[in-house]
Amino acid sequence: MGGSAFSAILPASALPRIPPAVYQALKARLTPRLQTLYSMVATPYEAPEKADHGDLDLLVCGPSDGAKEVPHATVQTLLRAKYVVPMPGNRTSNYAVPIERGEWALLGHQAEEEAARRCAAEDGQQETYYQVDVHVCLDESEWRRLNFFHGYGDLGIILGLLARSRGLALGSTGFKIQHHPRPPFELTESMDNVVQYMGLSMERWNAGFRTKQEVFEWVGTSSLFDLTRFRTEGPGISKIKPGRKMYAGFVEWVKEQQRHSKMEVAPARSREDEDEQIEHALRYFGKKEAFDALEREEADRVRLKEVFNGNSVRTWVGLRKEEWKELKMIIDEVRRRAGGEAGILKILDERGEDGVKECVLQAAAKLGVL
Template sequence: MGGNAFAALLSTEAFPRMPPAVYYALKNRLLPQISRLYKHVAVPFEAPEKTTYGDVDFIVAGPLTIMNTQETVDQVNAPHKIVQAAIGAQYANLMDGNRTSNFAVPVDVGEWTMFGHGAEEEEARRLVEDGIIYYQVDINVCTDKEEFERTIFYQAYGDLGMIMGLLARNIGLALGEKGLKLPDPPNPPIELSQSFDEILRFMGWSMDTWKAGFSTKKAVFEWVGSTKFFDPRMFRSHGEGFRKVKADRKMYAEFVQWAEEKNTGAGEKRRKRTEEELQELRNLALVHFNKKIIFNALAQEREQRAGFRQVWNGSRVRDWAELGNHWKGVKLIMDAVRKRLGGEEGVAKFYGKDGEDGIRRVVLEEKKCLSLASDIRDEASVATSTEDGLARGITNLAVV
């Protein structure tokens, strides 16, 4: 329901749900106004079979005006005050950058009458103390055209993007507005693709069908279920995890129930994919998107880096050089090795080529060059003499 963004200022009842005729009239009225402020403007395809709407969502990118002459070329927002005035909003919850701003646009008295919903408007006004009701208009600002197109796709047809994300998660992948990724915890995920054309080809979903639209939720569900990766045994409409779904995500919940019913009809028990199955599917994705070489290279680099940290540290250098607790000597050797091999990165590359034995050899060579054995004995002797002198001084002081 609209109005949640203004809960601290206005009651939820001040934002009545809109009948379809009212919703489409509002969208068509505001679209030209917002198009004067942004180069790219669109409203995602609505979910099929909706009987009411809580708000209108505009996705935009490329401001045609900027805040002031000092703004950089990276400016992504049209001036908030100009936007608010253009759509006739009385209140606004404004966000800078590529985020969503919310606007409360007053409903003119009798406005719904021309659409055959005058009685509903009057009833909505009776529910609020001052009789003033509003439309909630959300404007989601994107950084560039590419993000704009991805957002338009992912937010289309209600919860479809969320449902697609669920299917991807069931095969060990992550799908969102930024595209498809391969999670690799605890490491950063591997980006597979930001192109939804490529992603749909991999998943086995028809882009032509998506573009043609869906007249029913069942048609959406059947399109989702057309992927070769769909397995109704992976879904349930109750239990742990499912309770986390927001109450207003009805279409998402209905899809899970639809999938569960298909499984019930087949008479099969619910199951999870094994780790071996998931690994096979992940490898399939890596090969399809030509990311296998990159993935393996990153894994090898991490393994090498971990081995390097085990070898190249103060404790290991101290042991090789037999310096005991003389950490100053350890630091001198490590600094000398870094200087010789081209810094920390150079040492790491040398380790990758010559391994632990190579690093140890260079450490001992630098120890010899620095003549650390005699220096350390002298340093230890000086330290001992100093400690003896301090002890005698403390004793004499005590006698006095």
């Protein structure tokens, strides 16, 4: 059953799984309505061979009247939804749209509709509903990213796994380098650029996939995919979630390819291999200089912190632990006299640790702490 968003309002049986023909008719009916409110409306391509659907996802962007946002009540009225779980900003709001009696029968699914209504009646519900999720995107860039990443079921997750195997990160916010403890370093937000970098054909993606097998074979053409090194289990490999059936299918497809080729899976890539791929990606996207600058800044911060810190200042001046106010005064005075941490770092580079110590003692003397 779908409908988890309405668990506090409706039993799961009131939001039945939706047959493909009914799903397509619902999408065809609601998309034009939302296009009267937003300049961009789309539903990510569905997973191939999907037997049924739990809800209808719609990505929208750009209110048509130029307003900052469209009120939830307006969308609710337009969709003729009875219930709504509203979320502010660029997030997903959920709408429960009543299923008209006989609606499924017109599409050859009378038995399924009757069975769904019986289940709902057993839980005290006289009506059944579609769950329609409307995600309001921040801008066109996000709208395009989400439309790609959530297209064809678990394909975005599979591509993310492929990127992670090379030390990179792909998600709905773009292509990045995981760089702890700092935030991820962005390579590109454009999924067109990501697909090109991964050696895949966007033309083939746009043409559509009729089967999961076609999706898996397309992924297998990526320059980042190495059958001899692609591990499906072991250290560092997360267990497949029960709901990710397409992802699980891809893992089985990889195993079958490995068995068919009678090859032994090579050891996991080393840190050096990942660093080489990261270097390649930085140069490809023209981000090498910016990344190196951040690396230098981080190295400088670490180097400065090793010398100029509370413990070293307390030791040099001879402060007791309870004299924390005096400690802060000295540290602030050194920063002021040197012109900030960049100035202290310059002293460290030119005169070493003794130079920093001398500045600390001078600041303490001026403040009368010595």
